[in-house]
Amino acid sequence: MASTPLTLDTINPKVLECEYAVRGEIVILAQKISHLPLIIIIIMLCSQILYCNIGNPQSLGQQPITFFREVLALCDHPALLEKAETRGLFSADSIERASEILHQIPGRATGAYSHSQGIKGLRDKIAAGIEARDGYPADPNDIFLTDGASPAVHTMMQLLIRSKNDGILCPIPQYPLYSASIALHGGTLVPYYLNEAAGWGLEIAELKNQLETAKSKGINVRALVVINPGNPTGQVLAENNQKQIVDFCKDEGLVLLADEVYQENIYVPDKQFQSFKKVARSMGYGEKDISLVSFQSVSKGYYGECGKRGGYMEVTGFSPEIREQIYKLASVNLCSNISGQILASLVMNPPKVGDESYESYLAEKHAILSSLARRAKQLEDAFNSLKGVTCNRAEGAMYLFPNIDLPKRAIEAAKAVNTAPDAFYARRLLNATGIVVVPGSGFGQVPGTWHFRCTILPQEDKIPAIVSRLTKFHKGFMDEFCD
Amino acid sequence: MASTPLTLDTINPKVLECEYAVRGEIVILAQKISHLPLIIIIIMLCSQILYCNIGNPQSLGQQPITFFREVLALCDHPALLEKAETRGLFSADSIERASEILHQIPGRATGAYSHSQGIKGLRDKIAAGIEARDGYPADPNDIFLTDGASPAVHTMMQLLIRSKNDGILCPIPQYPLYSASIALHGGTLVPYYLNEAAGWGLEIAELKNQLETAKSKGINVRALVVINPGNPTGQVLAENNQKQIVDFCKDEGLVLLADEVYQENIYVPDKQFQSFKKVARSMGYGEKDISLVSFQSVSKGYYGECGKRGGYMEVTGFSPEIREQIYKLASVNLCSNISGQILASLVMNPPKVGDESYESYLAEKHAILSSLARRAKQLEDAFNSLKGVTCNRAEGAMYLFPNIDLPKRAIEAAKAVNTAPDAFYARRLLNATGIVVVPGSGFGQVPGTWHFRCTILPQEDKIPAIVSRLTKFHKGFMDEFCD
Known part of the structure; x- marks a missing residue:
């Protein structure tokens, strides 16, 4: 390769710095295993690879919502609308x-x-859906449709980050899109730790503390990322906590970047999703008081249409000239895909009482969400039954983030092979059981603690096998490395 | 807006620097006009807005290829495949x-x-399509499917550009995606001028000259962008010229970024599309000899499926560790939309002889391409008939880029309102006729020359009206400002 020009020393170092654990080493290893000849896989695993690494419901057998797919098919091939047979289908x-x-x-x-x-x-319909959800007005001109939430996040980071001296407050643990995007745009991630002992609570004292620490290092903190419901934590913020966050952003002059892609995924009766915009408006704050971006996606929710790459951001509280710059950034990629745009309008305006599809739609939605709630509980209980493992409940989103108290000898064994201890555990878990999880180090965690993220997405009939394989593996691992 | 934190002084200055003319001021003006109440539009224009600014065929009435849409609809709603009625539709x-x-x-x-x-x-199918096109092997592992070509270009710029000292050789005139992406990533656009007098020819002496000039300024030139067929020029490179370009990149250690999105759009019998990979392989150069990225899109071609946001880049001649970095960048956005992926596999593998759709597919394709060829010729002739206007032929792509010899008084009038002279002309054209074109200054041009880009996409029955309105406007404009 001597004559080709690019080397790791000569590419953009920001690309080198960027990491993206949910598709990192463990997943590549799993993909390699799944590409081996079948007989070898059988010998290796006596079972299949179980992808619990990524929030990708339909890859694990979840079926799409029929109504949404009917509309998409008709929009893809409008000639169908002119044919009589279509009414039968x-x-x-x-x-x-x-x-x-x-x-x-x-x-x-x-x-x-x-x-x-x-x-x-479609933006009109989305704005109407937001209004119906929040009870406060929404403006279609505030909606920017995007190919999923990820490009929307990149757009905002691109706008906000000028140099390494610009900081973005991010939860730890966080979804690694944020760390990756901040690294790619050359900024500084300013961490704030969620309190695991308080159900991954977001504490304002910690925000203030981290902000002051960053300031004292010359970091100009520009925005606060909040993921609600939480990824990877599964926590759902209480309304009162959200109010404190809004006030914190207002007082400190921070843009509030609200990742609200799991707004439909709530599994516990004592929690409800409230959008940050609703909370801010309920406090009497309008356009001029707080700069707020809400990210939404068709990839999550009960619909889980990840492959469609649809989503939007609702951008409020920015001056017209800044809006113009955001518009320009959107223009450079021309537009997001139209099927994703259509789907975003559908998920924000599903069938209503009296529509032919309403009953079946509601049954499909309810079946998915209630099953997810059961799976979350089963896996949470299973994790909590393991020696040295504690796991907060998944109030929302699609993940559990159990804490493993790894034996010293396991930590030493990991170090000996130059691997983070939780990645060492995850790799052993994969090799022994075919279960793919993401090591906590990919999301960030309090130094010296170890976690992994496991989705609640395997179909319900697979959960007992996962629990039994995991339990057996964990026992063996702890026995092997017991102090 | 005093209390919201972001101002133009505090956002990323690279965002401010970035410009994107094809969706710039003239288009926003046209959108504003088209949002006015109907009666006012009628009074203003006595006719409709004619978007000749952007390569967006279906927005101007081009119908999609039936076979492609049938497949997409069935993939969107696979339940259809199990129903008997589907065979009738x-x-x-x-x-x-x-x-x-x-x-x-x-x-x-x-x-x-x-x-x-x-x-x-799908990558297997695309690789097979490339092999069938080129007669040389293609590897599915070299294919990165993307949401159109734009994100693929951004990915490569992100990889290549470390600082303002990194330069990318780009044709002038160029498609502004390149200047926008280079600006956003903080690099330097190193221009090379296409020779308008030689049918927008790409001359190696000019490349060498500009490369040396850039080097002497301390710019580290990393890649050469070639757009073939050309946008906005419509030029199709001769094979011999392509060989010179390949040798230039090889000798100078440059990555060759080949924008080949118009590969299906060829309108003259004396030119043919040859991919740069085919040309390089025909010269005996393999993986180790040249780093080459070919960009393809479902937005262009005879299919013109812009809204589907499908495309791919074929990445050859990079070391495994660089490939890994490109893979990581692709991972950060998870994946491109699946409908776009499917469509990319379809356009690279359309129906074949013997397939039920083959005849109708071929008829649809031929009707579109032959009509585009006629429109290109009609508009080219019309431009060449205008006083002070010369226009090279559109050998391929979707554009004409006529040169207007603007009268001195028009240039002065433009300066008086702080506008580029070609933008002044384009704005007057829009206000007088409803025709939207993009000023040449958005693409770059030899200083002191003035152009605009006009697509060949309005439906054929609209062309006479466009020609007549344009001719009338141009005459009036020239009379008004004659020296």
Whole structure:
């Protein structure tokens, strides 16, 4: 390779710095195993690879919501709407909705680039959905449709970060999109630790403390990332806590970046999702009081349409000239994919009482969410039954983040092979059971503590096998390395 | 807005520097006009806004290729494949192809995140399509599926650019994605001028000259962007010229970034598209000799599926550790949208002789391409008939880039309102006729020359009206400002 020009020494060092654990070493190892000849896999595992690493429900057998897919198919091939046979294959309200959507798209052209923020008629529907959710007005001009939430986060980081001296407050543990994006844009991640002992609580004293520490190092902190419901923690913030966060951002002049992609994933009766915009408006704060970006995605929720890459950000409390810069950034990639745009409008406006699909839609939604709640509880209980493991409940989102009190000898064995102790555990777990989890070090954790993230997404009939394999593995691991 | 934290002085200055003319001021003006009440538009224009600014065929009435949309609809709603009525609504080969594609997707899950590079089975099909096109092997592991070509270009710029001292050779005129992406990543655009008098020819002496000039200023030139067929020039490179370019990159240790998104858009019998990879391989250069990235998109071609945001880059001649970094960047956004991935596999493997759709597919394709060729010629002739205007032929792509010899008084009038003279012309054209074109200053041009880019995409029945309005406007403009 001597004659080709690029080397690791000559590429952008920010790319080298960036890490992305949910698709990192353990996953690549799992992919390699799954590409081996079948017979070898059988010998190695006596079972299949179980991807518990990533919030990707449909990859594990979750079926899409029928109504959403009917509408997408009709929008992809509008000629169907003119044929009589279509009525036999599609629900009446999916036909009606597809017609309505096509009517909102200039020239009915689902194959055309749209307005850089997304199709206006779809943004109207999304704004209406936000209003119905929050009880406060939403403006379609505040909506920027994106290919999932990730590009939206990159856009905001690109806008905010000028140099290493610009800091973004991020929870630890955090979803590694944030650390990756901050690294790629050359900024500094300013960590604030969630309190594991208080159910991964977000404490204002910790925010203030970390902000002051960063300031004292010359870091200009520009924004606060809050993930609610939490990834990887599964925590759902209490409204009162959200109010404190809003006031903190307002007082400190920080942009509030609210990752609200799990807003539909709530599993416990004592918690509810409240958007930060609703909370801010309920406190009497308007456009001029707080700069707030809410990220939403079609990848999560009960629908779990990750492959469609749809999502939006709702951008409020920025001056017109800053909005213009955000618009320009959106323009450089022309627009997000139209199927994703359509889906974003659908998830924010699902079938309503009286629609033909309503009952079946509700049954599908309820089946998924109630099953997720049961799986969350089963896995949480299983983790808590393991020696040296404690696990907070998943109030929302799609993950558990158990804490493993690793034996000293395991930590030494990991060091001997130059591996983080939790990655060492995760690798052994993969090799022994085929279960793929993400080591806690990919998300950040209090130094000296060890975790892993495990999704609650395997189908319910697989959970007993996972629990039994995990329990057996863990016992063996702890026996092998007991102090 | 006093209390919100972000101001133009405190955002990332690279964002401020970035410009993106194809969605810039003239287009925003057109959008504003088209949002006015209908009666006012009628009074203002006595006719509609004609978007000739952007390569967006379906927004101007081009219909999608039926086969592609049938397959997409079936993949979106696979339940259709199990119903008897479906055979009455879809072609047999679309049903077969959709089944085959679903079989290639793990768990048939079109709603799941895929491998970060895209679904392996679809990459296999794309590699097969490249092999059939070029007659040289293609490796599915070299394919990175992306949401259109734009994110792929950003990925490469992110990899290549470390600081302002890193330069990227770009044609002038260029597609502003390149200048925008280089600005956003903080690099330096090193211009090389295409020779308008020689049909927008790319001359090696100019490349060498500009490379030396950049080097003498301390710029470390890292890559050469070539757009073939050319945007906005419409030029198609001769094979011999491509060989010189390959040798230049090899000799100078540059990465060759080949924008080949218009590979299907060729309108003249004396030119053919040859991929740079084919040319390099035909010269005997393999993986170890040249680092080459080819960008392809489903947005262009005869299919023009811009809204689907599908595309790929074929990455060859990089070391495994650099490939790993590119993979990591792809991972940070998880994957590109699955419908776009499917479409990319379809355009690289359209129906074949014997397939039920083959005849109708071929007829649709031929109708679009032959009509585009006619429109290109009509508009080219029209431009060349205008006083003070000269226009090279569109051999390929979707654009004409006429040169306007603006009268001195028009240039002065433009300066008086603080506007580039070609933007002044374009704005007047829009206000007088509703025709939206992009000023040449958005693409770059030899200082003191003025151009605009006009797509060849309005439907054929609209061309006479465009020509007549344009001719009338131009005459009036020239009369008004004659020296």
